[in-house]
Amino acid sequence: MTAHDEAALAQRQVALIDLLDRLLSGGVVLTGDLVLSIADIDLVRIALRAVIVGVQEDDRWGLTIRGHGPEGTSGERAP
């Protein structure tokens, strides 16, 4: 694999993580018919387990910078 390919791959992966941030924690949650438990929180957890390791560790990131709790997902609003 050339350096160029690697750079392109990295670019693609960065975009994927940004996309998953939005698709897994953003977007209107409408409960689907057959996937009641999946459509909401379980989906997020399962997918996070697959793609983001060390979920427990990020307590300190949120606390260090912002003084908020670890569950720093979407939902907070600017005044």
Next chain:
Amino acid sequence: MDEELSYAYAVVRPTAALPEGPLTGVTGVASGAVRLVGAGAVAAAVGSVPRDDFSEAALKVHLENLDWLERVARAHHGVVEFLAAHTTVLPLRLATVYVDDDRVRDVLRRGQETFTRMLNRFADHVEWGVKVYAEIPRGPAAPEEADTAVSDPGRTYLRRRRQQREDRGAAWSAAAEAVRRIEAEAGQIAVEWARHRPQQGQLAVGTGENVANDSYLVPGSRSEEFRERVRRSTQELRGVRVEITGPWAPYSFAVLPEPEASEEGPRP
């Protein structure tokens, strides 16, 4: 009975540019066609997906598979982007699946007022992602200092460790300062703000530690100004990297207020 389920991508208002029925030029999840299914003042972009892949049990297995997740996420995003190029869009969360289109109509009808209110809120707005990284030096920055290392390895080691600690501390303070400045600048323009979990893990391939991963809802006409001000506010900070992504459809802000969310809950 059916072998297919209805996968809903997003809610829009049907317009001249996007009349109800099949949408040309867009491919959805599972390489399927996408159609607009309307009810009253709103419509949902819907595609058929195989029941075998999107039943609850199948999804549980599939979502552990990063390749599968990526394909579905990109297809979902592709449809949302297509719609966003034509009109205001209200993205639905990944894998919102219904038995059939009639159920989609039912949900649209019941949520009509809420959807319309949210679409009004998002009209002419885009989401920008702003990530702040602390560029924390890893390992010894300088090459081996051969002579001192030989004469006094212990002291050299300790000095190096102290230096690392100081660099790390400096990078963290700079990142914290960057986050403060960005919030102040962005707050002048953005109408809403949402946080995501800082990125880490196998997909977080950028350098540095991600210390803030925020999204801002910004009037479309002020996008350039927003990016410029965010960029400028942290320009001279050392050990900090700021990454701006977007424009995105308003994914991070398409969150139903609680009462409506529970109304849409499982039917008895």
